[in-house]
């Protein structure tokens with residue numbers, strides 16, 4: 285059963301500029317491992333903006349309650365490139381309240397915009 289769905293878009297250049305301009309923003313939004321590619325290089329701006337959009341979309345799927353920590357949601361990238369969501373702490377607690385047992389996420393980036401859709405499944 286679908287319990288919630290969320291969608292978000294982020295302008296890639298604007299998000300990248302905010303990350304560069306604001307000390308500590310990347311650490312507030314992302315776990316260290318989300319910032320890196322499997323090669324150890326830093327993930328590119330489009331890919332990071334899509335991961336931010338995924339967290340906003342996830343929040344919407346949960347009804348965007350106050351108090352969710354960005355780093356309690358993680359976009360894990362499988363070896364194939366497929367993204368999956370992993371949650372803990374504040375996000376896991378809200379998900380449990382709603383009966384969410386699984387997540388689906390899809391990311392895209394093109395034409396200067398990154399986007400994500402998240403489905404919360406019961």
Ligand SMILES: CC(C)(COP(=O)(O)OP(=O)(O)OC[C@H]1O[C@@H](n2cnc3c(N)ncnc32)[C@H](O)[C@@H]1OP(=O)(O)O)[C@@H](O)C(=O)NCCC(=O)NCCS
Nearest residue numbers: 292293339340342343344345347348349352353354357375
């Ligand atoms: C509510 C929130 C998601 C709105 O996002 P935004 O980037 O400001 O705005 P967007 O344009 O992407 O989305 C706006 C739409 O969100 C939807 N929305 C508003 N409140 C919502 C809620 N409580 N639940 C789900 N969707 C909501 C509405 O449809 C709104 O469009 P409308 O005003 O035309 O109806 C945002 O303010 C927020 O709370 N973000 C979550 C922060 C967070 O919890 N981060 C940790 C995530 S792990």
